[in-house]
Structure formats: C-alpha cells, structure tokens
Amino acid sequence: MFLTKLAIKNLVRHRNRxxxxxxxxxxxxxxxxxxxxxxxxMSELSYETIIDYESAHLQIVDKxxxxxxxxxxxxxxxxxxxxxxxxxxxxxGILAGSRELNFSALLSNGIDNLPVMGKGIIPEEYLKVxxxxxxxxxxxxxxxxxxxxxxxxxxxxxxxxxxxxxxxxLVKDNNNTFNTIDVEIAGLLHTSNPNxxxxxxxxxxxxxQQALSVGEQVSKILIRIENKxxxxxxxxxxxxxxxxxxxxxxxxxxxxxxxxxxxxxxxxEKQVILAIILVIAAIAIINTVILAALERLExxxxxxxxxxQNREIVYTFVLESTGIGIIGGIIGIVLGIITIWxxxxxxxxxxxxxxxxxxxxxxxxxGKIYAAWNPAAFIEVFVFGVLVSLLASILPxxxxxxxxxxxxxxxx
Amino acid sequence: xxxxxxxxxIFILLFTSSTFVHALTAEEIINKRDDNEYLETxxxxxxxxIRSGRREMSKTMISLTDKQNSLTEFTNPRDxxxxxxxxxxxxxxxxxxxxxxxxxSGHMLNQGMMGSDFSYQDLMESDKLIDLYEFEIISEEEIDxxxxxxxEGLAREGKEVSYYKRKIWIDKERFVGLKEELYxxxxxxxxxxxxxxxxxxxxxxxPLRSVMEDKLRKDTSTEVIxxxxxxxxxxxxxxxxxxxxx
Numbered sequence: 001m002f003l004t005k006l007a008i009k010n011l012v013r014h015r016n017r018x019x020x021x022x023x024x025x026x027x028x029x030x031x032x033x034x035x036x037x038x039x040x041x042m043s044e045l046s047y048e049t050i051i052d053y054e055s056a057h058l059q060i061v062d063k064x065x066x067x068x069x070x071x072x073x074x075x076x077x078x079x080x081x082x083x084x085x086x087x088x089x090x091x092x093g094i095l096a097g098s099r100e101l102n103f104s105a106l107l108s109n110g111i112d113n114l115p116v117m118g119k120g121i122i123p124e125e126y127l128k129v130x131x132x133x134x135x136x137x138x139x140x141x142x143x144x145x146x147x148x149x150x151x152x153x154x155x156x157x158x159x160x161x162x163x164x165x166x167x168x169x170l171v172k173d174n175n176n177t178f179n180t181i182d183v184e185i186a187g188l189l190h191t192s193n194p195n196x197x198x199x200x201x202x203x204x205x206x207x208x209q210q211a212l213s214v215g216e217q218v219s220k221i222l223i224r225i226e227n228k229x230x231x232x233x234x235x236x237x238x239x240x241x242x243x244x245x246x247x248x249x250x251x252x253x254x255x256x257x258x259x260x261x262x263x264x265x266x267x268x269e270k271q272v273i274l275a276i277i278l279v280i281a282a283i284a285i286i287n288t289v290i291l292a293a294l295e296r297l298e299x300x301x302x303x304x305x306x307x308x309q310n311r312e313i314v315y316t317f318v319l320e321s322t323g324i325g326i327i328g329g330i331i332g333i334v335l336g337i338i339t340i341w342x343x344x345x346x347x348x349x350x351x352x353x354x355x356x357x358x359x360x361x362x363x364x365x366x367g368k369i370y371a372a373w374n375p376a377a378f379i380e381v382f383v384f385g386v387l388v389s390l391l392a393s394i395l396p397x398x399x400x401x402x403x404x405x406x407x408x409x410x411x412x
Numbered sequence: 413x414x415x416x417x418x419x420x421x422i423f424i425l426l427f428t429s430s431t432f433v434h435a436l437t438a439e440e441i442i443n444k445r446d447d448n449e450y451l452e453t454x455x456x457x458x459x460x461x462i463r464s465g466r467r468e469m470s471k472t473m474i475s476l477t478d479k480q481n482s483l484t485e486f487t488n489p490r491d492x493x494x495x496x497x498x499x500x501x502x503x504x505x506x507x508x509x510x511x512x513x514x515x516x517s518g519h520m521l522n523q524g525m526m527g528s529d530f531s532y533q534d535l536m537e538s539d540k541l542i543d544l545y546e547f548e549i550i551s552e553e554e555i556d557x558x559x560x561x562x563x564e565g566l567a568r569e570g571k572e573v574s575y576y577k578r579k580i581w582i583d584k585e586r587f588v589g590l591k592e593e594l595y596x597x598x599x600x601x602x603x604x605x606x607x608x609x610x611x612x613x614x615x616x617x618x619p620l621r622s623v624m625e626d627k628l629r630k631d632t633s634t635e636v637i638x639x640x641x642x643x644x645x646x647x648x649x650x651x652x653x654x655x656x657x658x
Contacts, residue, residue: 104519108628115519170596170628172522176572179597180628211598 003312007319011327018324021288025328025385026335028281032381033336035277037343039270040372045192047254052131053193055257056098056222057231060088060242063250065219074103074174077217084245085221091241093226093234096128099218101208105181106170107151107201109159116155116201118169120208120218129224132189139163139187144204148186152197156188163188169201173213181211231255278384285325285385286392292324293317293396300400301408310401317397318390325389329382336378343371438547438563444587445580446540448616453478453647457639462528464632471526472639480538481652491526496535497657503532506657513657529603529626529634533574544571545578552584555591559584575602586610588617601627608635614643 011018051057062076080099089097101120106113123141127133133141142148149167161167162185169181183203191197209216225234231253239251293300303313347368400408436444455476462469471491475484484496493508503516521532541547545565553562560581567573577599581591588610594603608621623635650656 104522106522106628110628111630113628115523168600168628170522170602172519172574173597175567176574177567177576177597178522178574178602179576180600180602181598182600213597 003316004319007316007323010316010320011323017292018327021292021324022328022331024288025281025285025325025389026331028284029329029332029381029385030335030339032274032277032281033332033377034339034371036274036374036377036381037336037340037371038348038369039274040374040377041343041370043270044372045369049191049193051228051254053191053196055254056129057225057228057254058223058235058238059252059257060221060223060238060249061219061252063248066252074212074214077101077214077219078246078248079216080218080221081245084242088221088223088238088242091234091238093230094238095224095226096125097221097223098122098125098129099205100126100220100222101205101212101214101217102219103171103208103212105201107155107159108168108170109161109165110168112159113170114155114159116151116169117199118171118208119200119202120205120212121202122205126202129222132191135189135191136187137190139185141202142186142204144206146186146204147183147207148204149183150187150189150202151185152200153188153190154194154197155199155201156185158198161185167201169203169211171211173211175213179211179213181207183207228254278381281385282388282392285328285388290392290396292321293393293400297400297403297408301403301405304401304405304408310398313401314394314397317400318393321393321397322386322390325386328389329385332385333378333382340371340373344373347371436561438549438561439542441549441561441563441582441587442542442547442580445582445589446542448586448588448618450540451477451643453644454641455645455647456641459637459639460526460528461635461637462526462632463634464527464629469527476645476647476651477538478647478652482535482538483652483656484535486526494526495657496525497652497654498536498538499652501536503536504654504657511658513654524626529624529629529632531574534603534624537574541565541578544568544573547580550579553581555581558586558590560590583610583617586617588619603627613641616643 060080062078065076085097085099088094099122103118103120105116105118107116122144124144127141136150137153139150141150149169151161156162159167165185167183167185169183171179171181173179181203189196205218209218223238225231232255235251235253235256239249242249242251300313300317303316304310347370349368453476455474457474458472460471460473462471470488471486472488473484473486475482477483480500482496482498486492486494493506495506497504497506503521505514505516506512507514516532521536523531525532525535544567546568547563547565549561550564551562553560560583563580563582565578565580567576575594576597577595579593579595580589582589588607589605590607590610592605593601594605596602604625604627606623606625607619608623609619610617611620612618618638618641620638621635623633625633
C-alpha cells in the first residue's frame with residue numbers, strides 16, 4: 001500500500017514530467033484514432049458510393065456473366081418473367097429491384113468520340129434502387145420509349161455537351177453489326193461516384209434492347225435491400241428461389257463483387273498503415289518512459305539505500321508509468337472524441353484542402369470525407385497505450401534497481 | 413414484209429445480244445472486282461497518313477496477308493516494331509517497348525487502329541463480300557469522269573458483319589472500287605472510303621491511294637498509300653504465329 005501511495009505521490013510530485021509524458025502518449029493515441037476513423041470513413045463512403053450508384057446490394061446475373069464481364073459482351077443475357085420479378089421484389093428484406101442492360105458504346109458528339117458504358121434502364125424501377133434522383137444538376141430523367149439519354153456532367157463536359165444536345169452512340173448489336181442510337185440529352189448527373197460521372201450513359205431499356213437486337217433480355221437485375229449486412233443471407237435465399245425459375249441464374253451480394261474485393265485489398269493496406277502508426281506510437285512511449293527512468297537514477301539509488309527491495313522499486317516505477325499511460329490514454333481518447341465528433345459533423349474536403357483528387361488514388365470518392373465512429377478502436381488503442389507504457393518501464397526499472405546504490409547516486 | 417420481218421429479227425437479235433453483253437448481274441460485278449482486289453496472298457508496303465484537324469501523322473508499314481491471316485509491322489521511327497497479327501477471328505498486338513503481346517477484343521475492336529479512321533474491326537474483314545452481302549445494282553453514276561455501277565449490299569441473314577449495309581461504286585470498265593459507303597443498321601453513314609488513284613499492277617487494277625473518313629468524327633481522315641505490292645509471294649510457314657509476333 002505504501003508503495004502504491006508512493007507511486008501516486010511520484011506522479012503528482014513530478015507534475016510537469018507526468019503531464020508531458022502523458023501528452024506524448026495522448027498524441028500517439030489521438031493520431032491513431034484519427035487515422036482509423038478517417039480510413040473507416042473513407043471505406044464506408046466508397047462502399048456507399050458503389051452500392052448507391054453502381055452495384056446495388058444484390059445482383060442477379062447469368063452464371064457465366066462475370067467471367068466475360070470486362071468485354072461487356074451480349075452473350076450472357078437472360079430474360080425474366082414479369083411475375084418472377086414481382087415475386088423477387090416482394091420478398092421480405094428486399095426494397096426494390098431493377099433490370100439493367102449493360103453494353104459498351106462509342107459516344108459521339110459529331111466531332112469526336114469516347115468509349116463509354118451504356119446502361120439500358122427502366123427509370124421508374126431504377127430510381128428506386130439507386131439514389132440518382134437527387135443528383136441531377138440539369139434536366140431530368142427520361143421516360144420509357146423516349147429517344148433520350150442521361151449522362152454524367154463530367155462526361156458531357158469532356159465532349160462539350162449540354163441538355164437538349166443530340167448524341168450518337170455507336171454500338172455493336174447481338175450479330176456484331178454496328179448500329180447507332182441517336183438520342184437527345186435529357187439530364188446531367190453529378191454524383192459522388194466518379195465512374196457514374198464520366199463513364200456511363202443511361203438510356204431507356206426498350207430503346208437499348210431494340211438497338212442491340214437482344215429482344216427482352218437484360219444483363220442484370222439489381223436489388224436494394226433494407227439492411228446491407230443481410231446481403232449474403234438474402235443472396236442465398238434468393239438464389240434458391242430463382243433456381244426454380246431459371247437454373248442459369250446466380251445471385252451475388254455486394255461483398256462478392258469485384259469492385260469490393262478491390263476495396264478489401266485497400267483495407268488491408270490501411271491496416272498496414274495503422275500498424276506502422278502503432279509502432280511509431282510505441283517507440284515514442286517507450287522512449288519517454290525509459291528516459292524518465294534514467295533521469296531518476298539517483299532517486300532509485302537513494303530508495304535502495306534506504307532499504308527498498310529491487311522488486312518494490314520496480315513495482316513503484318511500473319505503477320507510476322502505468323499511471324502516466326492511463327492519464328495519457330484518457331487525454332488521447334477525449335481529444336479523439338472531440339476531433340472525430342468535429343470531423344463526423346463537418347467532414348473533411350481533401351480536394352479543397354490539398355487539391356488532391358481522391359479518384360486518382362482509385363478510391364471512388366468525390367467531395368467530403370466524414371469520420372466514422374469505431375468504438376472498438378478507442379478501447380484497443382487505450383489498452384495498447386497503457387500496456388506499452390507498463391511493459392516499457394519494466395526493463396529500465398530493473399536495470400536501475402539492479403545498480404549499486406552508490407554508483408547510482410554518484411553515477412556522474 | 414419479209415424484209416421487214418428479217419430486219420426485225422436481226423434487230424431483236426442484236427438488241428438482246430447486246431443487253432446480254434452489258435447487263436452484268438450485281439454478283440458478276442462484285443466477282444470481277446474481287447478478281448482485281450481480293451488478295452489470296454500478298455506482301456504490301458504501305459503508308460498511312462492520319463489527319464485530325466490540323467495535325468498529321470504518318471505511319472509506314474509492311475503487311476503480309478493470306479486468306480485468313482495477316483501480319484503487319486510498323487516501320488516508321490515512332491512505332492517501329494509494333495506488330496499486328498490477325499489469325500482468323502482473333503487480333504493480337506505486340507508492343508516492342510513493353511515486349512508484351514495484347515489481345516484486342518470486345519469493344520476495343522471498335523476503336524480506331526493507331527488513332528486512324530480504320531477500326532481494328534475493319535482490319536479483320538477478310539471474307540469475300542459476296543459471301544456476306546446480298547448485292548443489288550441500284551444506279552449508275554460517274555465518279556471523276558469514270559462511269560460506275562452503284563451497288564448496294566445488305567448483310568445476308570445469319571452472317572456476322574460489322575456494317576449492315578454498304579454502297580459500292582465500281583468502275584464499269586476496270587472493275588475496281590472507286591468509292592464505298594458503310595452504314596449502321598440504323599441507316600446511319602459510318603464510314604466513307606474514296607479511292608483517289610488506281611493503277612494496273614501485274615494485269616489487275618488495284619487502288620493505290622484511298623482515303624477513309626470516320627463519319628462520327630469531324631475533320632479526320634486517313635489516307636492509305638500503297639508503296640509496293642507483290643501478289644502471291646512465298647510466305648514462310650509459321651509467319652502467322654504468336655511466336656513470330658515477339
């Protein structure tokens with residue numbers, strides 16, 4: 001008890017040193033929490049931008065569709081019975097479903113052309129699955145049967161196009177014969193997904209089907225569900241249901257899609273970065289704790305001369321150091337909560353701040369990044385900070401306690 | 413009366429025989445053109461001038477072809493060593509700087525070859541037109557003072573062709589194409605080829621200079637100049653292989 005009191009007294013007695021050391025630990029913890037939350041925010045945002053504008057939660061496709069996906073060939077299409085589709089939409093947990101026909105096209109404004117991805121859609125269905133409705137910066141969506149199209153503002157700017165202009169899409173139909181689709185631009189979109197902004201042209205499904213000579217076929221049925229964590233379970237359930245209607249169909253959840261496994265790889269990268277931050281934090285903590293112990297060699301010599309056992313000296317020091325760890329941890333966590341609260345409310349605009357376009361890093365993000373709350377990270381990093389300060393103090397304390405008191409006192 | 417009948421008979425005979433001589437069917441016209449222009453095997457040296465607005469690029473190449481395959485190697489300094497290999501329905505490209513072979517497939521085939529107005533797909537066409545299209549004579553016109561048959565071809569049922577419709581102007585005497593228009597299924601004009609100069613080489617009329625225009629782009633054209641051509645050369649075995657592409 002005496003030793004514990006001594007340790008606490010030591011903490012209070014060397015107030016400045018205790019505070020400075022704790023602040024270093026607090027900073028290490030704060031930096032970790034900051035990055036963890038920012039990275040969390042980024043991946044959350046990239047998931048959302050892909051789910052909201054491109055992939056939806058579930059996709060029903062032909063079994064062979066993904067293998068030849070990059071070529072956007074019209075080989076692995078399928079037709080779905082209107083009643084089957086209604087049945088799918090009415091399943092519990094499913095909010096909406098929409099047909100989509102994907103094809104590659106050359107977009108021409110009469111002067112130049114650009115390769116783009118065309119999507120034939122039924123607006124009424126599609127807007128229930130994707131959050132596109134509020135993203136129109138000019139004009140509006142088309143209606144089925146219209147000879148109209150919608151594209152990203154970025155893409156339109158590249159070709160100097162605006163609402164009301166006519167564009168030509170050069171496509172290859174099912175027989176590999178060239179065909180053109182002449183349409184008027186009905187609306188321009190600007191979303192947080194760069195791919196939608198610069199690569200995609202939306203057309204009425206019937207128009208696309210006719211121009212591509214594919215009859216009533218589509219490439220995918222995209223599904224929005226209530227809770228994205230239920231995706232795998234629903235995919236399985238839906239798969240079993242659909243196989244009765246068409247044994248060639250397969251259902252994929254968003255986690256299984258290529259874009260997300262790519263993001264998953266990015267997550268691994270982030271973990272490496274976080275680990276590096278932790279190591280740096282640990283070095284800072286160890287350094288401070290060791291220096292603090294060495295600085296007090298004389299004091300240790302004196303304690304020993306007054307009859308304290310090695311064990312008792314180590315105990316006092318470790319306790320003191322752990323105390324510093326706890327104080328630093330608490331300060332760090334409080335600062336972390338304030339920072340993250342601030343960032344989660346106001347966000348951070350990398351583009352405005354550094355002129356960095358996140359899209360050029362391959363992250364499908366535009367605009368502000370908002371910090372994400374991750375309580376687990378708070379606990380982890382607190383425990384980590386306290387443990388490191390505890391462990392880091394043991395060795396120098398032993399070493400100091402082991403010294404001859406005379407040498408310790410007159411170590412100069 | 414007898415004399416009149418005899419006169420009539422001779423007249424009819426003359427008239428019908430003369431129509432027999434002149435009324436070639438569309439198929440015959442195309443076949444006569446193919447006799448001139450369709451290559452069984454050949455080795456050609458060409459220059460390609462790509463114009464886009466005020467910019468002009470010149471590329472030179474040597475090309476070997478047989479019925480189904482072709483190998484083209486660029487020889488101008490900038491692209492030296494770049495090669496295209498067509499084997500049946502497949503197109504491969506070799507980049508000497510990356511020492512890499514890339515297969516060109518899917519939508520890439522629809523894009524301009526080396527920035528020209530010819531798509532990769534256009535390079536792939538090797539079947540005789542008569543097998544792919546149903547031709548019909550639609551009129552007769554003059555191009556630069558040369559009388560021509562104007563033929564319109566629609567894709568035959570079940571055949572895989574890039575252009576649904578083509579219109580060809582064929583010189584009535586020399587049976588060489590002087591102009592060609594390529595249309596999409598929607599009826600839109602996609603490409604236009606104008607032959608600027610033809611010459612008789614080894615007894616066959618062959619286009620020496622022609623200009624292709626991509627009608628979906630403005631102010632671009634690609635001129636192809638045939639520098640030298642050798643019909644039916646000996647092509648060593650293994651020329652059209654991926655190993656030979658490296």
